[in-house]
Amino acid sequence: MSRSRAQGWLFGGSLAVAFVLQLMPLPLQLSPLKPYWIALVLIYWAIELPERVGLGFAFLLGAAGDVLTGELLGEQALRLVVLTFIVLRFRARLRFFPVWQQSVAVLGLLLNDRVVTLMVHGFSGEAMPPAAFWLAPLIGMLMWPFVFLLFDDLRTRLRASD
Amino acid sequence: MSIARTDNATLFAEGTVSTLRLIVYLATAVGLMVLDHRGSYLELLRHTGSAVVEPVYRIAAFPADVARATRAAVATQDRLASENRELREQLLLAQARLNRLDTLVAQNARLKGLLDAQKNLGLTVQFAHLIDVDPDPFRHRIVLDVGANQGVGVGQPVIDAHGVMGQIVEALPNTAVAMLITDPTHAIPVVVERTGLRTIAHGSGAIDRLELPNIPMSADVKVGDKLLTSGLGGRFPAGFPVGEIRSVKNDSSGMFNAAIARPSAALDRSGEVLLLRDQPQPYGPPAPSAEFGPPAALATSAARDKPEPTP
Numbered sequence: 001m002s003r004s005r006a007q008g009w010l011f012g013g014s015l016a017v018a019f020v021l022q023l024m025p026l027p028l029q030l031s032p033l034k035p036y037w038i039a040l041v042l043i044y045w046a047i048e049l050p051e052r053v054g055l056g057f058a059f060l061l062g063a064a065g066d067v068l069t070g071e072l073l074g075e076q077a078l079r080l081v082v083l084t085f086i087v088l089r090f091r092a093r094l095r096f097f098p099v100w101q102q103s104v105a106v107l108g109l110l111l112n113d114r115v116v117t118l119m120v121h122g123f124s125g126e127a128m129p130p131a132a133f134w135l136a137p138l139i140g141m142l143m144w145p146f147v148f149l150l151f152d153d154l155r156t157r158l159r160a161s162d
Numbered sequence: 163m164s165i166a167r168t169d170n171a172t173l174f175a176e177g178t179v180s181t182l183r184l185i186v187y188l189a190t191a192v193g194l195m196v197l198d199h200r201g202s203y204l205e206l207l208r209h210t211g212s213a214v215v216e217p218v219y220r221i222a223a224f225p226a227d228v229a230r231a232t233r234a235a236v237a238t239q240d241r242l243a244s245e246n247r248e249l250r251e252q253l254l255l256a257q258a259r260l261n262r263l264d265t266l267v268a269q270n271a272r273l274k275g276l277l278d279a280q281k282n283l284g285l286t287v288q289f290a291h292l293i294d295v296d297p298d299p300f301r302h303r304i305v306l307d308v309g310a311n312q313g314v315g316v317g318q319p320v321i322d323a324h325g326v327m328g329q330i331v332e333a334l335p336n337t338a339v340a341m342l343i344t345d346p347t348h349a350i351p352v353v354v355e356r357t358g359l360r361t362i363a364h365g366s367g368a369i370d371r372l373e374l375p376n377i378p379m380s381a382d383v384k385v386g387d388k389l390l391t392s393g394l395g396g397r398f399p400a401g402f403p404v405g406e407i408r409s410v411k412n413d414s415s416g417m418f419n420a421a422i423a424r425p426s427a428a429l430d431r432s433g434e435v436l437l438l439r440d441q442p443q444p445y446g447p448p449a450p451s452a453e454f455g456p457p458a459a460l461a462t463s464a465a466r467d468k469p470e471p472t473p
Contacts, residue, residue: 074194
């Protein structure tokens with residue numbers, strides 16, 4: 001009972017932290033490098049707890065992100081639904097990848113996410129983003145091992161303390 | 163719930179997530195986006211949810227605030243002293259300018275009184291701090307710590323000590339979002355101070371660049387020319403510095419000149435900004451003043467005992 005509650009706290013807390021990190025300001029030169037934290041955390045939970053993270057959850061999370069970051073309503077919902085769908089489809093394989101291979105998969109997911117973003121921006125008639133637009137997925141890839149190991153460690157501790 | 167129980171049956175199980183659900187969710191998201199693009203319901207939603215949204219902004223800005231406070235706390239005395247000296251000099255200069263401005267304001271008021279000006283445009287401003295949040299690094303928006311409850315409305319110009327920064331595009335109850343003049347979707351009508359040439363400065367997406375496409379080849383625009391707001395369009399009041407021309411080149415078509423300008427305002431450094439409360443000058447020629455010249459009573463000579471209109 002207490003373990004599942006702690007799990008729930010970790011789940012919710014990690015998403016809340018991801019939102020705050022997503023909004024957190026960086027120096028101007030670094031801001032295009034900001035990885036898509038919400039996606040990283042969502043990928044982790046989609047791989048580990050697929051019974052909690054479905055397409056509907058991704059949709060709601062994306063809608064919440066839209067309300068917070070104030071872009072087009074539904075943009076992040078679309079991006080996260082696409083992302084979650086791919087992760088859940090390939091979950092069985094992603095799970096047993098070594099971390100570096102997972103990182104490459106995350107890079108692919110985030111690049112795909114960028115393409116989806118570009119399409120949405122294109123349809124809503126916005127200008128082409130600068131080249132730095134494509135750097136964030138690389139940083140996301142580099143961040144993935146840390147996110148993965150951190151959460152894995154936290155969950156192992158929760159299990160051990162039980 | 164979203165995943166079939168057969169998931170752990172085979173490693174390469176097909177259809178663990180149904181494509182139909184994906185299509186439904188994608189269609190919903192696209193529908194939302196189209197609706198929002200037409201009617202901007204997102205703003206409404208943010209307005210309603212501001213009790214939740216605003217604390218998150220403040221939390222997100224907290225580490226940056228702490229970092230700034232720490233930096234200020236550990237700055238060496240030497241640097242503080244030199245900064246102090248610089249600030250004193252600037253204060254002196256500013257005061258001198260202010261004094262001159264005071265006399266100008268007084269003179270202006272006198273002249274306006276003489277001209278029987280109907281209304282006097284004072285400069286009422288509202289002070290605001292930046293909440294250090296960038297909702298999207300590819301759009302130039304800033305979040306301010308005043309909102310609709312403090313009387314902020316959409317469209318108010320935002321300036322700093324050096325020039326025009328942008329305008330309010332969204333007013334939540336206690337915060338407001340301003341679009342900077344360098345946002346790729348922003349354009350501001352300007353006038354070249356030296357020659358009076360009117361043109362439009364577009365945001366470039368780079369924080370230190372404004373673009374002025376479509377300047378006629380024959381127009382006299384030089385590097386170093388200052389740009390002021392022209393007051394046309396009725397959004398920004400006239401006469402505020404916008405930028406300085408940095409380069410003038412032929413554009414790709416060869417039919418026009420295109421200039422690059424550097425914004426005057428410290429767009430990436432300002433921590434405090436001013437919101438103009440003024441209504442900008444109304445668009446078009448001023449309304450004819452009925453009380454100017456000989457009173458109507460004299461012209462018709464119908465009612466000579468009517469008192470003269472007070473200036």
